[in-house]
Amino acid sequence: MDFHISQGMIDTHFHASVMEGKGMNTVLVLRQAVNSGLAGGIDIGLTPSDFLGRKRLLKDFPSILLSAGCYPSETERADTDSLLSELEKLLEAENPSALGEIGLDWHWDYGSRKQQKDLFAGQIALANKYNLPVLIHNREADADIIDILTAVPPKAGGILHCFSSPYETARKIVDSGLYISFAGNLTYKKNDSLRIAASKLPLDRIVLETDSPYLSPQKRRGKPNHPGHIGYTYEVLAEVLKIEMEDLIIRVDRNFRKLFNSGF
Numbered sequence: 001m002d003f004h005i006s007q008g009m010i011d012t013h014f015h016a017s018v019m020e021g022k023g024m025n026t027v028l029v030l031r032q033a034v035n036s037g038l039a040g041g042i043d044i045g046l047t048p049s050d051f052l053g054r055k056r057l058l059k060d061f062p063s064i065l066l067s068a069g070c071y072p073s074e075t076e077r078a079d080t081d082s083l084l085s086e087l088e089k090l091l092e093a094e095n096p097s098a099l100g101e102i103g104l105d106w107h108w109d110y111g112s113r114k115q116q117k118d119l120f121a122g123q124i125a126l127a128n129k130y131n132l133p134v135l136i137h138n139r140e141a142d143a144d145i146i147d148i149l150t151a152v153p154p155k156a157g158g159i160l161h162c163f164s165s166p167y168e169t170a171r172k173i174v175d176s177g178l179y180i181s182f183a184g185n186l187t188y189k190k191n192d193s194l195r196i197a198a199s200k201l202p203l204d205r206i207v208l209e210t211d212s213p214y215l216s217p218q219k220r221r222g223k224p225n226h227p228g229h230i231g232y233t234y235e236v237l238a239e240v241l242k243i244e245m246e247d248l249i250i251r252v253d254r255n256f257r258k259l260f261n262s263g264f
């Protein structure tokens, strides 16, 4: 395992159980990432039933927060009302740190578009009821994501993860009070447009993620990703924003703690 991370970096989006499913020794990898500087992170849920296993897996990592939510593909498992009531039971019992990952995916077109929209809006309403930030997935659905965020604004804020849309979308997301998270695709050679979008955004709205085990950064493409690779994306962002790495680390840490009122 190779690590590329410095003291104080934060990975706002990874899937420990999926890493584990790919044969990674997730606890060992995370232990080493924390020892190498990982100051915090969020392990992301895809279905309510994955929560307890993730909680057990990560029980010795107080700086790793857990989210819970229904990914858009959940529309193929059950109807919206049953999914929302299943999730609400979990929120009552387990009190996760955020609701996610939720959103719209017009690439894979899970379920029907109406089901995906209803599930997304319903989960924002739940997040508002329990005062939780939302972690949003958007694939080829910019206009509908913005419509729903306008109709049902997330009261405790949130993050649009793995940003890969045009600058105009980023601007609308930032103006709605949410954070933008950049993943390893910011480092891809052909992604100049994404780097240009990042360069125009206010730094107090930006966080970073690996989306492990997916989206390995350019220098590790083809290998499974893990939070110990977060430094590659920090490096490219510091270059794009023309700021010192130390400064970027402090600013992202501040954004993260502000969103999660995190005391660790």
Ligand SMILES: [Zn+2]
Pocket: 013, 015, 044, 101, 211
């Ligand atoms: Zn994800």
